[in-house]
Amino acid sequence: MMKWWTSNATNPTEVIDGNSSFEETIQKNILFTNMESMVAWGRKNSIWPFNFGLSCCYVEMATSITSKYDIARFGAEVIRGTPREADMMVIAGTVFIKMAPVIRRLYEQMMAPRWVISMGACANSGGMYDIYSVVQGVDKFLPVDVYVPGCPPRPDAFLEAILLLRDQVGKETRPLSWTVGSQGIIKPNKVSMKDLQGPERLKMTEIRDPDKI
Amino acid sequence: MKGITSILKDQFLDVILCIQETKDEFPTLWIQGNHIVDVLHFLKNEVDLPFKMLYDLTAIDEQARKFRNGQPESRFTVVYQLLSFERNAFLRLKVPLTSEEPSLPSVTSVWPAANWYEREVYDLFGVKFTGHPDLRRILMPQTWVGHPLQKCHPARATEMGSFQLPDSKQEREQEALQFKPEEWGLDKNLGGDELMFLNLGPQHPGTHGILRLVLQLDGEDIVNVVPDIGFHHRGAEKMGERQSWHTYIPYTDRVDYLGGVMNNFPYVMAVEKLGDIEIPDRAKVIRIMMSELFRISSHLVWYGTFAQDLGMMTPVFLMFNDREKALEVVEAICGARMHPNWFRIGGVAQDLPQGWEKLIQGFIDYFSNKLKEYDKMIMQNSIFKARTVGIGVYSTEEAIEWGITGPGLRATGFEWDFRKKQPYSGYEQFEFDVPTGKNGDCYDRALVRIEEMRQSLRIIDQCLRNMPEGLYKSDHRLTTPPRKERTMKDIETLIHHFVHTTWGLAIPHGEAFCGVEATKGHNGYYLIADNSTSSYRTRIRSPSFPHMQFVPEISKGYSIPDLMAILGSVDYVLADIDR
Numbered sequence: 001m002m003k004w005w006t007s008n009a010t011n012p013t014e015v016i017d018g019n020s021s022f023e024e025t026i027q028k029n030i031l032f033t034n035m036e037s038m039v040a041w042g043r044k045n046s047i048w049p050f051n052f053g054l055s056c057c058y059v060e061m062a063t064s065i066t067s068k069y070d071i072a073r074f075g076a077e078v079i080r081g082t083p084r085e086a087d088m089m090v091i092a093g094t095v096f097i098k099m100a101p102v103i104r105r106l107y108e109q110m111m112a113p114r115w116v117i118s119m120g121a122c123a124n125s126g127g128m129y130d131i132y133s134v135v136q137g138v139d140k141f142l143p144v145d146v147y148v149p150g151c152p153p154r155p156d157a158f159l160e161a162i163l164l165l166r167d168q169v170g171k172e173t174r175p176l177s178w179t180v181g182s183q184g185i186i187k188p189n190k191v192s193m194k195d196l197q198g199p200e201r202l203k204m205t206e207i208r209d210p211d212k213i
Numbered sequence: 214m215k216g217i218t219s220i221l222k223d224q225f226l227d228v229i230l231c232i233q234e235t236k237d238e239f240p241t242l243w244i245q246g247n248h249i250v251d252v253l254h255f256l257k258n259e260v261d262l263p264f265k266m267l268y269d270l271t272a273i274d275e276q277a278r279k280f281r282n283g284q285p286e287s288r289f290t291v292v293y294q295l296l297s298f299e300r301n302a303f304l305r306l307k308v309p310l311t312s313e314e315p316s317l318p319s320v321t322s323v324w325p326a327a328n329w330y331e332r333e334v335y336d337l338f339g340v341k342f343t344g345h346p347d348l349r350r351i352l353m354p355q356t357w358v359g360h361p362l363q364k365c366h367p368a369r370a371t372e373m374g375s376f377q378l379p380d381s382k383q384e385r386e387q388e389a390l391q392f393k394p395e396e397w398g399l400d401k402n403l404g405g406d407e408l409m410f411l412n413l414g415p416q417h418p419g420t421h422g423i424l425r426l427v428l429q430l431d432g433e434d435i436v437n438v439v440p441d442i443g444f445h446h447r448g449a450e451k452m453g454e455r456q457s458w459h460t461y462i463p464y465t466d467r468v469d470y471l472g473g474v475m476n477n478f479p480y481v482m483a484v485e486k487l488g489d490i491e492i493p494d495r496a497k498v499i500r501i502m503m504s505e506l507f508r509i510s511s512h513l514v515w516y517g518t519f520a521q522d523l524g525m526m527t528p529v530f531l532m533f534n535d536r537e538k539a540l541e542v543v544e545a546i547c548g549a550r551m552h553p554n555w556f557r558i559g560g561v562a563q564d565l566p567q568g569w570e571k572l573i574q575g576f577i578d579y580f581s582n583k584l585k586e587y588d589k590m591i592m593q594n595s596i597f598k599a600r601t602v603g604i605g606v607y608s609t610e611e612a613i614e615w616g617i618t619g620p621g622l623r624a625t626g627f628e629w630d631f632r633k634k635q636p637y638s639g640y641e642q643f644e645f646d647v648p649t650g651k652n653g654d655c656y657d658r659a660l661v662r663i664e665e666m667r668q669s670l671r672i673i674d675q676c677l678r679n680m681p682e683g684l685y686k687s688d689h690r691l692t693t694p695p696r697k698e699r700t701m702k703d704i705e706t707l708i709h710h711f712v713h714t715t716w717g718l719a720i721p722h723g724e725a726f727c728g729v730e731a732t733k734g735h736n737g738y739y740l741i742a743d744n745s746t747s748s749y750r751t752r753i754r755s756p757s758f759p760h761m762q763f764v765p766e767i768s769k770g771y772s773i774p775d776l777m778a779i780l781g782s783v784d785y786v787l788a789d790i791d792r
């Protein structure tokens with residue numbers, strides 16, 4: 001019998017081993033593929049953030065909720081006060097050593113699927129604070145899906161992170177049920193915005209004159 | 214009026230070890246440690262025109278210091294800074310401790326407000342205070358080993374090995390965070406009734422940051438509140454010991470992170486005092502203009518979130534929009550929004566851009582009428598009033614006792630604004646009123662801040678109309694390297710240019726304190742220079758620290774929803790508490 005499957009070569013989430021058995025292949029039939037993408041579509045358009053902030057960056061994160069930036073445009077305005085109802089945790093601010101166990105506990109209280117955005121230099125790497133009380137990047141103890149540079153990142157930059165995360169979430173493959181399909185989570189590769197946008201940015205030859213408004 | 218130094222000499226001649234000259238010209242006396250309680254008691258309660266406020270209490274690790282100029286021998290020096298409102302003067306007392314395991318009598322019997330300060334000194338320096346009611350660590354985790362502000366403690370996280378959080382450590386740390394009433398000195402019963410404990414934070418939307426409060430409750434009524442702080446301790450003071458004088462400025466931005474350049478202000482002025490640097494008028498006025506703009510923007514965040522804490526949804530959106538307008542101006546002038554890092558030692562980073570007048574005028578026109586609208590929406594709203602009038606009341610005396618400054622002090626009816634009383638940077642030339650309240654409750658604290666925004670707008674308007682011409686930074690040799698063209702002509706200039714741009718300036722040894730009327734209260738920097746390119750000791754006396762210590766005092770007897778109103782009305786920022 002002919003083996004067949006649907007997958008997109010440039011899209012790692014849908015890559016399936018070429019030697020799958022007949023049953024496995026059947027599990028990947030049209031209905032399930034559509035179901036998967038439908039669920040992913042739902043997920044990506046309703047990412048509920050956890051109302052959690054650590055430091056200065058949180059102020060810019062909160063600003064992105066307000067009218068000028070309006071995070072509701074991307075379906076992420078349903079701020080949850082408890083981790084159990086949230087899909088996404090934004091590590092907005094400095095990761096303090098004293099706070100690390102608390103952050104981890106909060107993360108563990110979130111139900112899968114769950115995502116983490118690391119917002120700002122501090123959360124990415126410790127930033128300006130290579131100092132005794134600060135963890136040098138939240139990824140020392142949490143998996144991070146999107147990193148946002150800046151100190152603090154502008155609200156616009158945070159919104160871009162939401163867009164990137166939406167993209168990722170839309171492409172992620174997760175089991176629909178414990179009886180259906182493979183049980184692992186397949187995440188798309190992270191893209192480097194520096195690589196992606198670098199050439200375009202390098203074209204800029206004139207920098208705005210700071211003496212003019 | 215007899216000077217305080219001679220009064221003390223008359224009273225305590227044999228316990229005064231030495232009188233020190235400092236750059237800030239505050240009377241600075243070295244006192245024998247075993248008499249410190251008597252001396253402080255005398256200064257607070259007995260002397261004419263007393264020193265009613267314990268403004269600051271901190272320490273210095275002297276072990277690496279080179280230039281001490283005849284100061285008494287000391288391994289750790291504990292510093293008490295007092296403020297007398299009647300004299301309008303500060304006073305500094307120092308106690309030398311020579312032992313490697315230093316200890317000193319606690320002064321909590323004179324000032325209960327010394328409690329947290331002594332805990333901080335214990336935590337960061339390892340100095341023990343005998344007779345202290347609750348000498349536990351306050352900023353660092355209870356499991357921490359060592360005292361970070363000792364010179365021998367590593368400064369960098371990268372010197373201390375990579376951070377890991379295995380399950381065993383996670384469990385241990387969680388265990389250390391467990392709340393045990395006995396350890397915190399709290400009773401489980403009150404008159405036969407069993408009390409309830411509620412843990413609020415460190416993650417809670419109502420605490421405005423990573424602050425933990427443990428509430429001791431009798432039903433819905435608050436018997437006591439115990440704040441647990443330090444989750445936001447970012448080592449800002451230790452950072453000062455390794456950054457150069459100039460590269461420390463960005464760290465100040467992040468202390469009261471809503472206050473932006475207002476944080477740069479006391480720091481650069483303290484350095485200027487140390488280096489005898491005069492700054493040009495234009496720079497002074499630019500500094501005032503930008504600081505007042507940040508006062509408005511900070512108060513707007515407070516206003517919106519305060520209303521939100523009390524259940525109003527709309528105001529926060531309106532006010533963040535207004536804040537955006539202010540930040541647009543800030544960004545056009547300074548190039549960044551929240552942390553512009555824009556003041557420099559000797560002036561500001563850059564001259565105002567062409568067309569700045571239009572921006573400022575635009576903001577003034579836009580904002581002038583907004584507050585009136587908000588008065589109707591919020592201040593006259595009956596629910597808002599019911600939630601704030603008569604809640605969290607305290608008197609002027611209590612405020613002074615606990616080190617409260619800023620709007621929280623003025624709301625009690627005491628007209629004390631450092632911009633008027635000890636003018637700096639030319640504030641004496643501006644016309645503005647100092648708003649005060651009457652009742653010292655949440656509502657009055659709100660009133661004062663709102664009126665302050667109007668006054669700030671007045672000041673900004675005066676800056677706009679009277680901006681002096683001239684330089685935007687001083688050409689003092691410590692602040693500005695020699696002109697590049699001249700470096701090509703002689704070796705001397707070249708060397709100076711090189712040293713200045715690589716190592717940065719070396720400030721001559723000395724000590725100075727400088728404070729400003731910041732957004733949350735009086736914010737001061739106490740700097741010790743040791744002829745080096747970075748500070749020997751940087752002390753940040755932030756207003757939110759004493760304000761948070763005061764919260765339990767003003768929350769007892771109220772209910773939990775009232776506590777939310779009280780916290781909102783105090784207007785603190787976690788980085789300003791923990792630094």
Ligand code: SF4
Binds near residue numbers: 058
């Ligand atoms: S990255 Fe910058 S703005 Fe963000 S928390 Fe750290 S210091 Fe604050």
